[in-house]
Amino acid sequence: MTAKRIVYMDHSATTATAQEVVDVMVPWIRKGFGNPSSLYSIARESKKVVEEARANVASALGSHPDEIYFTSGGTESDNWAIKGVAYANRKKGNHIITSAIEHHAVLHTVEYLERQGFEITYLPVDETGQIRIDDLKAAITEKTILVSIMFANNEIGTIEPVAEIGKVCRERGIYFHTDAVQAIGNVPIDVQALQIDLLSLSAHKFYGPKGVGALYIRKGVRIDNFLHGGGQERRKRAGTENVAGIVGLGCAIEMAVSDMDERNRRVQALRDRILAGILEQIPYVRLNGHPEKRLPGNLNISFDFIEGESILLLLDHFGICASTGSACTSGTLEPSHVLLAIGLPAETAHGSLRLTLGQENTDEDVDYVLMHLQTVVQRLREMSPLYADHLKRVPHV
Amino acid sequence: MYSEKVMDHFMNPRNQGDISDADGVGEVGNPTCGDIMRIFLTVKDNIITDVKFQTFGCGAAVASSSMATELIKGKTLEEAWDVTNMAVAEALEGLPPIKMHCSVLAEEGIHQAINDYRIKNGLEPWEEKNPKSHCHEIPDTVS
Numbered sequence: 001m002t003a004k005r006i007v008y009m010d011h012s013a014t015t016a017t018a019q020e021v022v023d024v025m026v027p028w029i030r031k032g033f034g035n036p037s038s039l040y041s042i043a044r045e046s047k048k049v050v051e052e053a054r055a056n057v058a059s060a061l062g063s064h065p066d067e068i069y070f071t072s073g074g075t076e077s078d079n080w081a082i083k084g085v086a087y088a089n090r091k092k093g094n095h096i097i098t099s100a101i102e103h104h105a106v107l108h109t110v111e112y113l114e115r116q117g118f119e120i121t122y123l124p125v126d127e128t129g130q131i132r133i134d135d136l137k138a139a140i141t142e143k144t145i146l147v148s149i150m151f152a153n154n155e156i157g158t159i160e161p162v163a164e165i166g167k168v169c170r171e172r173g174i175y176f177h178t179d180a181v182q183a184i185g186n187v188p189i190d191v192q193a194l195q196i197d198l199l200s201l202s203a204h205k206f207y208g209p210k211g212v213g214a215l216y217i218r219k220g221v222r223i224d225n226f227l228h229g230g231g232q233e234r235r236k237r238a239g240t241e242n243v244a245g246i247v248g249l250g251c252a253i254e255m256a257v258s259d260m261d262e263r264n265r266r267v268q269a270l271r272d273r274i275l276a277g278i279l280e281q282i283p284y285v286r287l288n289g290h291p292e293k294r295l296p297g298n299l300n301i302s303f304d305f306i307e308g309e310s311i312l313l314l315l316d317h318f319g320i321c322a323s324t325g326s327a328c329t330s331g332t333l334e335p336s337h338v339l340l341a342i343g344l345p346a347e348t349a350h351g352s353l354r355l356t357l358g359q360e361n362t363d364e365d366v367d368y369v370l371m372h373l374q375t376v377v378q379r380l381r382e383m384s385p386l387y388a389d390h391l392k393r394v395p396h397v
Numbered sequence: 398m399y400s401e402k403v404m405d406h407f408m409n410p411r412n413q414g415d416i417s418d419a420d421g422v423g424e425v426g427n428p429t430c431g432d433i434m435r436i437f438l439t440v441k442d443n444i445i446t447d448v449k450f451q452t453f454g455c456g457a458a459v460a461s462s463s464m465a466t467e468l469i470k471g472k473t474l475e476e477a478w479d480v481t482n483m484a485v486a487e488a489l490e491g492l493p494p495i496k497m498h499c500s501v502l503a504e505e506g507i508h509q510a511i512n513d514y515r516i517k518n519g520l521e522p523w524e525e526k527n528p529k530s531h532c533h534e535i536p537d538t539v540s
Contacts, residue, residue, distance in 0.1 A: 307431055309455035313407060326431060326455070335431065347428030383413055383459065385435040385451040386428065 006319045007365045011205075011297055011358035012154050012182060013323060017248065018207040024251045025209065028244040036241050037232065046243045053250025057214050060257045061199065062190035066219065069233045070246050073213040074181040077200035078105040078148075080215055080226035080237070081177045085146045085198070086113050088222040089175075093143030097121045099131050099160075100341040102150055106179055107337075110148070119143070128290035129158030129342050136168055146175045151183035151199075155325055155338040155354060156289030157298025159187060166195030175221060181205055181213075185256030186264060186295045197221050201253075203245065207359070208252030212245030263359055268296035270366050271357050275299055277370040282377050284390075288339060288352060297357035300325070302339075302348045305387040306380040311353050314376040320369055325352040347386075399456055400490035406460035411467050414449045421517065423509025426502050432458040434502050436466070436510040443473050450506075457496035464488050465503035474511050478523060480504065 008016070034043035036050050051065070058065040071077045086096060098110050100122045110120045121139045123131045131149060140147075147169050152159045162178060169176035177198035180189060185206040191199060198221060202213040217223055217236075229238025278285055284304035303311065308324030315322055325336030326349070334340075335349035344352075355369070381387040399407070419437035426433040432454030439447035448470050450462040465485050469477035482500035486492045492500055505525075512522035 305453065307454050307458075310407075310459060313404075313456045317408065345428075346431070350428070350431040383410065383451060384453040385424070385433050386453050388415065388435075388451055 004319045005368070006321065007361075007368055008321045009355040009357055009361065009365070009369065010321045010323050012157075012295075012354070012356035014204045014210065015207045015358055016360070017204070017209050018252065018255065020255065021208055021248045021251045025244040025248040028247050032243070036243065037230065046241075049247050049250075050241050050243060053246045056250040056254045057201075057216075060184070060189070060253045061216055062192050063216050064219065066234070067216055069215045069217060069237050070241060070249070071213045071215055071237060072211055072242070073204070074103075074179065074200050074202035075105040076226070077202070077213050077215040078103070078177075078179055079109050081198040081200060081217075081223070082106065082109045082146065082148055083113065084223035084226055085175050085177065085221070086118055088224040089145040093141075093145045095119045095121070095141055095143040095145065097123060097136065097139050097144060097147045097149075099123045099125060099149050101125055101129060101153055101155075101158075101338045102148070103154055103179055103181070106148055106150070123149070125158075125341050127343050128293070129153055129156045129288075129338070130160060130290065130293070131165075133161060133164050133168065136165060140168075140172055140174065144172070144174050146177060148177040148179070151178045151180040151189070152187060152295050153289070153338060154182045155336055156300045156342065157182075157294035157356075158290045159183070159293045159295065162196070163194050169197070170195040182295060184253065185260060186297070188257075188260065191216055191218065198223075203249040203252050206252050206256040209245050209248040212242050212249050214249065264296040267357050267359065267361065270361055270363065271297055271299050271355075273363075273366050274355060274357075274369060275301075277366070278373065281370065281374045286348070288342065288344065295356075299355045299357070300352060301355075302344065302352045303377050304348070304351060305384045305390060306377065307350050308352050310380050311351075311376055314379065315372065318368075318372040318376075320372060323354040323356070325354065326350045398493060399460075400492075402464075402488070402490040403457060403460040403492065406463040406489065407456045410450075410459055410463040412449050412463065412470070413451070415451055416447060416449050419449075421510040421512075421514025423506045423511070423513055425505040425509055426454070426458075428453070431455065432499065432502060434458065434462050434506040436462075436506040438510045438514060440474065440514055443475075445469050445472055445474065445477055454499065454502075455496070457492050457499040458502060460489055461485050461492070461499045461503040462506070465507055469507055474514070477507055478511055480507060 034046040036047040054065045054068045057068045114120045175197045179200045181202045184201050197218045199216040204210040227238045286302045288300040308326030325339045339349035416437040420440045421438040423436045435451040437449045448466045452462040468480050482504040485500040485503045
C-alpha cells in the first residue's frame with residue numbers, strides 16, 4: 001500500500017509539535033523527573049527549567065515573569081480568568097461583557113456565571129466579525145467588572161480591535177481579559193501597550209505540546225484561585241507542574257515569536273494563493289471574515305448549494321484535513337454561532353469550509369488542495385437539489 | 398464515526414440524479430436544517446421501476462438517500478411505504494445518534510414521493526402513522 005498523501009490545513013485545531021520542542025521536552029519526562037517543589041538537586045533543576053519557560057512566556061508577551069501562571073491549556077485559562085475575576089470582584093459588580101463569537105471555553109463559562117446570578121452582555125459583531133467599540137462603551141455600566149473579548153477568532157480568523165478595547169477598559173477601571181489562543185505567533189502582542197489585564201494561551205496552537213497553557217494576570221488584578229491545593233504557581237494555581245509540557249511551551253513560544261514576521265508572510269502568501277485559486281475556479285463562493293484583519297493562515301469560505309461535512313469527508317478521502325462550521329460536525333444540529341453572528345443565513349453557514357495553514361505547508365500543498373477542492377465541490381453540487389434548482393433558473397451556466 | 402457501509406454509499410451513491418418525467422416526487426428537509434432530500438419515482442403497475450435522489454446534506458444524509466433508493470427499487474408502493482427509518486439505518490450498519498434524523502428524512506422523502514404519485518393519479522394520500530420531526534430533534538445520547 002502506498003502511503004496516502006496528507007495535507008494538513010487545520011492548524012487552528014492543533015499543530016504538530018515541532019521537533020525542537022520535543023527534543024527539549026524529553027529529558028524532563030524521565031531523567032529530570034524531580035518535583036519542582038522538592039528540595040534536592042534534581043528537583044531544583046526542574047524548578048529552574050520551569051522558571052526559564054516562564055521567562056520565555058513573559059518575554060513573548062512583554063510582561064513580567066511573575067505575571068505568568070501555567071495551566072492545563074486554553075480552556076482552563078479562560079475558566080480561571082473569568083470565574084476568578086467574577087467571584088473576586090462580586091462586591092463591586094456582577095456585570096460581564098463578552099462577544100457573540102467567543103470560543104465555547106468563554107461562552108459556556110459566562111453562561112454558567114449567568115445561572116449563578118451574574119449579568120452577561122454579548123456584544124454583536126459586524127459582518128466581518130469585529131465588535132464595535134461604540135457598542136462596548138454603551139454596554140458598560142457601573143456594575144461592569146470584566147470585559148472578555150477574544151484576540152482573534154478561531155473560525156473566521158478576524159482580529160478584534162484589542163488596543164481600543166484595552167484603552168476603553170483601562171479608562172473605566174474594568175478588567176480586560178482576552179482569549180489569545182489563536183493569536184500567539186500570528187499577531188504581535190504586548191500586554192502593556194495593549195492594556196490587557198488577563199490573557200489566555202495554549203501551547204498546542206503554536207507547535208507546542210497539548211495539555212499545557214498559561215494565563216497572564218497583570219500584577220494587582222483581583223482574582224480568586226481556580227484550582228485549590230498545594231502552593232504551586234506562587235500559591236495561585238495548585239497542582240504539580242507539568243514540567244516537560246511547560247518546557248515545551250517555553251521553547252515553542254520563543255520560536256513562535258522570534259521568526260513571526262517572516263513565517264507569517266510565507267503562510268499568508270500560500271493562503272492568498274488558495275483564495276485566489278478558489279475565486280478563479282469555483283463560482284458561488286463567499287469569503288467569511290475580515291478581508292485584511294485576519295489571521296495569516298486562516299481561510300473561511302462558504303460554497304453555495306452544498307454542505308460542509310460532505311466537503312470534509314471527500315477532502316479527507318484525498319488526505320486533506322480541514323474543518324467546517326456546519327452543524328453536522330459539531331454534535332448539535334445548529335450551524336456555527338460565529339457564522340450566524342456575522343449574519344450568514346443558516347444554509348450558507350452549513351456550506352462553510354475552514355482551511356488554516358501553517359508553517360509546514362508548501363506551494364505543492366496549495367496546488368493539491370486547489371486541484372481536489374474543485375472536484376469535490378462540483379461532485380457535491382451535482383448531487384444537490386439546490387444546485388439543480390439554481391441551474392433551472394440560470395440554465396446557461 | 399461512520400460505518401464502512403455509510404462511507405461506501407456516501408463515496409459511491411446509488412441512484413443519484415433525477416427523473417425528468419417522474420410519476421412521483423417527494424421533497425423533505427430545508428436548507429436551514431442543513432439537509433434537503435428529493436426523491437423521484439417511476440411507477441409501473443404499482444411497482445417502483447426506477448428511483449433517483451438528489452440530496453443537500455451531510456455524509457449520513459447522502460448515504461441514507463442512497464440506501465433508501467436501493468431498498469425501495471423494484472418494490473410495490475405498499476412495500477416501499479413500509480420501509481422505516483430504522484430499516485434504512487440498519488441497512489447502513491448503524492448511524493451515529495445525532496445522525497438518526499437523516500434516516501427519518503429518507504423515510505419521509507419516500508412517503509412524500511409515493512403520496513405525490515397517488516394524488517396525481519386521483520388516489521387518497523396515505524396517512525403518516527408516526528409523524529416525526531427530523532430537524533432540531535436532539536437525541537438523548539449524544540456521543
